[in-house]
Amino acid sequence: MKNEIILAFNEVLEDKGLPREVIYDALQSAMVSAYRKSVNASTAQQVIAKIDLEKGEFQIFAEKEVVQSVQDDRTEVVLKVAKEYEPNAELGDMVLVESTPENFGRVAAQTARQVIQQKIREAERQMQLDYYAKQVGEIISGVVQATGSHGLTIGLEMKAEGTMPRKEMIPYERFRIHDRVRALVAEVKDSPRGPQIILSRTHRDFLRRLLENEVPEIFHGIVEIRSIAREPGQRAKVAVSATQQGIDPVGACVGQRGVRIQAIVRELHDEKIDVIEWNKDPHLFIAKALSPARVNGVYLNESHKEAKTALVVVPEDQLSLAIGRDGQNARLAARLTSWRIDIKSLPEAVSDWLFALHNEAELAEKAQRYQEEIIKAEEIMTRKTEGRILNMDDYDVLVKFVDMMERDLLSERQEFQAEREKIIQEALKEIPRPAFNIELNDEILPESVHTILDDGGIHNLGELALAMKTKPDSILGLPGIGPKTLEKIEEIINNLSDLIPAEPEVVETVQLEEELPTTLESAEMEVIEPEVEQIEASIPVVEDAVEEVLEEETEAASEEEEPNQELSFEEMFNLESQKLTNKTFSEEEFDESDDKDDKKKKKRKYQEIEYDPDLDLTLVKKKHKRGDEGWGWEEEG
Incomplete structure (x- = not known):
């Protein structure tokens, strides 16, 4: 039994290529399912399977209730047996007890087979889904297993199957069974039948990945692919640029004698590929995108926000080449540059301008301004209509005429746009x-x-x-x-x-009013505390002067007491208070500077002088700050 379990386990590992933990969990689930089915156990009952792969042994543990006498051995166990697994078990407790049935190996092998297969199948599907989800946008290869009207069925790695719909195949491309195919992983979906892998050979990223594989400069980032426009099986345009100076991006992609690009052309069923150099100037970029046609001029119109339009004027003999078969070259150039491109031949552009200048009243002022150029262009077009041959100078005159008209129109558009922006800004202010x-x-x-x-x-x-x-x-x-x-x-x-409701403004005002007193109080506390320190520092200077004056007053009062003994204490108090009130301190008693004078005034704010008739003394009370206890009074005689 030991060897059979180990051999079967290792065989499944090698055959399926799945992690050891996945197979182990599947085997445990199969054992539990086999036990429930063999003894008809309830799904609410806890059942655990323990497998020892080294010894080739397995055990089933089921949760049972501890009772005195067993009536149903599937759910009950006596206390003596329960204590073998749980020493602290008591009557009424639930204990996990070994419940492996006899001849369980054969029963388990028959019952668990389907469960194991299902678990392994689910694990394989999840593994395939995780692997190919990371491969989206990458090229993979496979073998054609089946063909049909719907497309191809391709066998991939990890025993997975991919489908290539007919629309994702290059037109007129045919594959046979057992042919090897390279394709791009376009999409991966999860379905009940397993992961659905959609492959594509028409996606533009398929061409991008092929270029990365064939051109090392693109793979290492020296050459960058800016944009790709493609009509599968027919033609493609690729715009590339170099990230380092001194590198020819077009030459790097084409390769020596076209070796690199020809390998990609063969892979794409002889699809023609135009590699052009990207340019940040739209005029030059659009002109190169229409290659191999030569261009006389490119005139941009960015006034339309929905679609940017470019008018391209080409020589008459280059018109069909610029448009391409069924408009293919113009379509690819528009997709590559993200501009809407209108192509006109040089004679057609000149004729349109001459007709507009003669028939549209809005262009009357422009027709008067460019009267000489219009006359020359009309003469050349008349000769062309008559079938006479035009030389290169005549064509240069026509090119300059069209260029002059288009540039003048562009400046008018810019002025109109600026005026329009000005009107919008003024309206926004209102x-x-x-x-x-x-x-x-x-x-x-x-x-x-x-x-x-x-x-x-x-x-x-x-x-x-x-x-x-x-x-x-x-x-x-x-x-x-x-x-x-x-x-x-x-x-x-x-x-x-x-x-428009005005509530938000009121709320802001109230918030500001609530914040204002707090700000002012904090500012006052910051200002007052330094002043108190200055006042306390100036007290010794003022105290000496005050004590001298008070001594003089006291002596004078004692001299006057003898002749005026009939005065009452209230009259004496009023007299002393009047004398002290009339007494002023001269600036000469203090420092002559304004700073000390300010200190003297601040000092007098925090002292009080009064006469005590009981003690027959004049008292000076000084107010100062005593640490954290607040303000207090201190008396001096």
Whole structure:
């Protein structure tokens, strides 16, 4: 039995290629399931399987209740047996007890087979899913196992299967069974039947990965792929740039005598590949993207936010080459550059401008300004219409004429755009900022109206006010918006301030008022404490002067007491207080500087002089700060 378990375990490990822990857990689950089925145990009962792979032994432990007499040995056990597994067991406790049935090995082998297979199958699927989920966007190879109208079924590593739908195959490409195929992992999905791996040979990243494999400079980052446009099986354009000076990116991709690029062309079923150098200047980049056609001029129009448009003027004999078969070259160039490209021949561009200058009233001023150039262009076009041969100078004149007109139009667009921005900025100043946070709802406008505005790109009250102030015709042009609705919208915009709540401003003001006293109190505490220190430092100087004056007053009072003995104590007190009040300290008794004079004034704030008739003395009370106890009084005679 020992050898059978060990041999079976090792055989499954080698055959399935799964981790040891996965097979061990599957074997434990199978043993538990076999025990439940053999003794008809409840699923609520705790059952544990312990397997010793070194000895080739296994045991089943089931949770049972400790009782005095056993009536059902599946769920009950006597106290004596329970103490062998749990020494502290008592009657009524639940204890895990070994319950391995007799002849369980044969029963387990028959019952657990399906459970083990299911667990191993689930582990294989999860392992395949985790592995190929990391391979998304990478190239893998496989062997064709089946072909059909739906596509290919390809056998991959780890006994996985991938599918390549017909739309992900290069047109006119045929594979036979047992052919080896390279493809890009486009998507990995989890399904009840296992991981669903979608492969692709038409994805543009498939070309990117092939270039990385064939060109070491791209793999190491010396050459960078900027963009790729591709029509599988027919043609592709790749824009590359060098990250280091002195490197030719196009030459590195093509290779010596085209060795590198030809290997990729063969892999892609003879798909033509144009490698061009990327340039940050859109004019040069668009001109190179239309290669192999030669270009006379590229004129950009960035006024449209939805799509940037470029007008490309080419020589008459290069027009078909620039457009390509069924417009293929122009389509690829537009995808590569992310610009909408309009291609015109030189005679067509000249004819369009001459017709516009003669028939459009808006261009009358421009026609007057460029009258001489227009006459020359008309003469050359007349000769061409008559079938006469034009020399290179004539073509240069036409190129300069078109370039002059297009550049003048570009400057007008820029001026209009600048003026437009100025109008928008002025309108934004008149619109309160909170209006852009108020969404259009039924309280402001009917539901049908704000639904139409929402479809037109106007989502809040601020955007509606901005559109009304800058381009009201655009709102009137929306389907379902008439003059009456426009009048209602104008009325709402005129009363815009009534729709904006003022609560946030009040809350901010209250917060500021609450913060202000705290700030002032902290500032006062910072200022007062240094002043107290200065006052206490100046006390010794002032005390001497005050004591001298008080001694003189006391002597004078004692001399006057003898002749005026009839005065009462109250009269004497009033007399002394009056004398002290009338007495002033001259600046000469102190320092002549203003600083000491300020100290003297501050000192007098914290002292009080009074006469005590019982003691027949004049008392001076000084107020000063005593540590943390606060302010106190100290008496001196």
